[in-house]
Amino acid sequence: MPSRSNTSLPPLNALRAFVAAARHGSFRAAAEELCVTTGAVSRQIRLLENWLGLALFDRSRRQVRLTPVGARYFVRVADLFDQLATATGTLREEKGGQVIHLDCIPTFAMHWLLPRLPAFKTAFPDVELSLFTAPDRIDLSRPLDYAIRRDPGHFAGLTPHPLMAERSAPVCSPQLLKEVNGDAMPDGLAGRTVIAIRARPDLWPNWCAANRIGADRLRNRLDIDHTYVAIQAAEDGLGIALVPLLFIERQLADGRLVQVPGCPAAETGRYFLLEHSHPDHTALAGLADWLRGQDSATQDSAAAA
Structure with a gap:
């Protein structure tokens, strides 16, 4: 454990991750708030626990929860970043x-x-x-x-x-597009792995309705929690993702993602x-x-x- 005086501060990035995770009761939700990965949040909290020499979260169950010490610490530090x-x-x-x-x-x-x-x-x-x-x-x-x-x-x-309106379209990696090009779209989506975002369960049903396709035909699904993870999964060639186009401007511009031909964009929100x-x-x-x-x-x- 690193030496420190009684007046020294803990690592502030680690403290911020702890406050976010404690407030949400979830490392995953904290990662979404802080625009980092769940693993990064977990590492920051582990760093803080090592610095303090105390366990702040109980990880013995499927869902992490604050230990009694962690709960008392959260009450004392929860408002610090807002005050700052x-x-x-x-x-x-x-x-x-x-x-x-x-x-x-x-x-x-x-x-x-x-x-x-x-x-x-x-x-x-x-x-x-x-x-x-x-x-x-x-x-x-x-x-x-x-x-x-x-x-x-x-x-x-x-x-x-x-x-502004949000418009979404099926996209995939250039490598996967070479395989997809042999399919008659949009009906060909039924034979492909589609990436669905749990945080946006409305996307595929709304897009399918706009393009008169039965959403129940898309049975080969890869379900992913958040949009930014779905974007990365599509870049890695794991399937065809339906993503709001305003979130992938750079990926489309530099060719990391391409829109699937025959699958027009549809409005999915405002x-x-x-x-x-x-x-x-x-x-x-x-x-x-x-x-x-x-x-x-x-x-x-x-x-x-």
Whole structure:
């Protein structure tokens, strides 16, 4: 165990992983929130446990749960990162800049928003963006100006502004496409392994309905928990994945994934910018229009390709 003084801090990345896992009661959900793998969360928590010399989670059952020591520790440290974010935001505002707190779905943040942050900084040079990620529930107890969500069940009473349509299409690796090209699509999907995302059980049924295919014919399935894992599985040639196209722009552009011929995209949802109307909320004029403009530019590029 590394030596340390009584006043030294534990590894902060490990502490952040612990707080997320304890809050969700799941390493998997913590990984989704933090945009990392489940294994990375597990390693960070093991690092923290080794640093403390204490077991924080009971791993003896199928579902991990906090030990009594871990539960007491979580109560004491749970709000530290929110307090840090609040203090940092206050400091930025004191120096004259505007801070916007945005809560976003992890996959949307990872694959759509983060690549556009340089353009955001150009459009709003005096604005600092404080980004939180969560897979579903919006935490109204921490600083919040806006959130981005798809499911109205997660709107949390915030004011919705329509942003963009989500369109999904079957995609696969270039190597697998060589085999698929001999099939008559979309009926040929019935003879192929299709990758289904447990977090988005609506995708294949909605796409099949739009293309008049019986979803029950797709019996050879590889079920995967989250979108980012399904994307990697498709890149590795494990099957044909139905993925929202806005999450795989880079994979399609550089040829890591290709859309299956004869399988057109279909609308599978809509995203909304949710605005918080609390007294301390500082609106950013033009944010919704800027986000829509980014989506329109993407659609134009796709149409020209």
